[in-house]
Amino acid sequence: MTEVYLLTDYKGFFGSKHNARPPGTGMRKDLLIQYFAPYQILPHFIPFSEVVFRDADWKGKYVFYTSSEDAGLHYKDYIEDIVYGLQLAGAHVIPEYRFLRANNNKVFMEIIRDLMNHPALNTLSSGYYGSLEEALQAYPELHQPLVIKTAAGAMSSGVARAVNTVDLKRILKKFCRTPYFFNEFKNIVRTFKYPGYVKDSKYRQKIIVQNFIPGLSNDWKILIFGKKYYIFKRPNRKNDFRASGSGHDIYNYGDTARPPQGIFDFASQIFTLLDVPHLSIDIGYDGKKFHLLEFQAIYFGTVGHERSNCYYEKSGNDWTPVYKILDLEQVYCDCIAAYIKNQE
Numbered sequence: 001m002t003e004v005y006l007l008t009d010y011k012g013f014f015g016s017k018h019n020a021r022p023p024g025t026g027m028r029k030d031l032l033i034q035y036f037a038p039y040q041i042l043p044h045f046i047p048f049s050e051v052v053f054r055d056a057d058w059k060g061k062y063v064f065y066t067s068s069e070d071a072g073l074h075y076k077d078y079i080e081d082i083v084y085g086l087q088l089a090g091a092h093v094i095p096e097y098r099f100l101r102a103n104n105n106k107v108f109m110e111i112i113r114d115l116m117n118h119p120a121l122n123t124l125s126s127g128y129y130g131s132l133e134e135a136l137q138a139y140p141e142l143h144q145p146l147v148i149k150t151a152a153g154a155m156s157s158g159v160a161r162a163v164n165t166v167d168l169k170r171i172l173k174k175f176c177r178t179p180y181f182f183n184e185f186k187n188i189v190r191t192f193k194y195p196g197y198v199k200d201s202k203y204r205q206k207i208i209v210q211n212f213i214p215g216l217s218n219d220w221k222i223l224i225f226g227k228k229y230y231i232f233k234r235p236n237r238k239n240d241f242r243a244s245g246s247g248h249d250i251y252n253y254g255d256t257a258r259p260p261q262g263i264f265d266f267a268s269q270i271f272t273l274l275d276v277p278h279l280s281i282d283i284g285y286d287g288k289k290f291h292l293l294e295f296q297a298i299y300f301g302t303v304g305h306e307r308s309n310c311y312y313e314k315s316g317n318d319w320t321p322v323y324k325i326l327d328l329e330q331v332y333c334d335c336i337a338a339y340i341k342n343q344e
Helices: 029-039 071-088 097-102 106-116 132-138 165-176 181-193 263-274 303-307 328-343
Strands: 002-008 041-047 062-065 092-094 126-129 146-150 159-162 207-211 218-225 228-235 278-285 290-296 311-315 318-322
Touching (some): 002 029, 002 071, 002 328, 029 041, 029 328, 041 328, 062 071, 071 097, 092 328, 097 106, 097 290, 106 126, 106 207, 106 290, 126 132, 132 165, 146 165, 159 165, 218 263, 218 328, 228 263, 228 303, 263 278, 263 290, 263 311
Parallel strands (some): 002 041, 002 062, 062 092
Antiparallel strands (some): 146 159, 218 278, 278 290, 311 318
């Protein structure tokens, strides 16, 4: 029997599940226990707050965890402390801490992309900055369209396109603004009191600046659970370049997505490179080349699983649809069991 530890939040919940009832309650623990059983895996559910480091031996133990999208990401910040501590203690934290750091943090997601430095990951050119001043220093004038993204945010919130320098400054001021009015007042006073004093920036939200890919009328999101690939197509919003957030009801799921030739091979390459049990990736296709737009390895949305009439699986050299409706908990347990087996 293989023992694994599943870390739950302060509400006692684990994971992300689109159709959970009540909303936000995550995956069902009873189903996780049920679907782990055939693999001889025994899950222990432990709250983050009950993880003990002093005089505890975590070395070699398998630890899986949930994340959080709480307003301000305060609880997610606490989760990072615990998960990183477990990784330092020698636990098999799955996925690795770096993927938790990249969850709802597009700056670190881009850092992972750059560190891996693989052609499949790097069709986009990205810069990441901690202030408006740094971004404007890198782009004093704009000669081609750019995409600006806030580090956090989903459903295309915090994503905009700049087509000229005026656009760029306006978007950066909006996305980077950090309104701490008392500190701003102190800074003004110090400029009079101390000659040569340099005020703190009022624009210190970190952001990403990327090249704009023309000709994209949609993107595809693929949810990967081991060998099972769930796909859906997201059309761009009307008179907009953004696809995410255009509305679940107008997306094309499963075999209605009509995936282009080669997209699953591209997704599989990304999945293998990142070496995680499950993954959510956004892919753009310009007619010639696939582009990895974003990825998440933890706590991603699962509407694509819920609404798809099939998943795709590789058979020989082909990707074929499999028309089975499976519980999310089963899909999750299957991929975790396969991942553990590959590690041993």
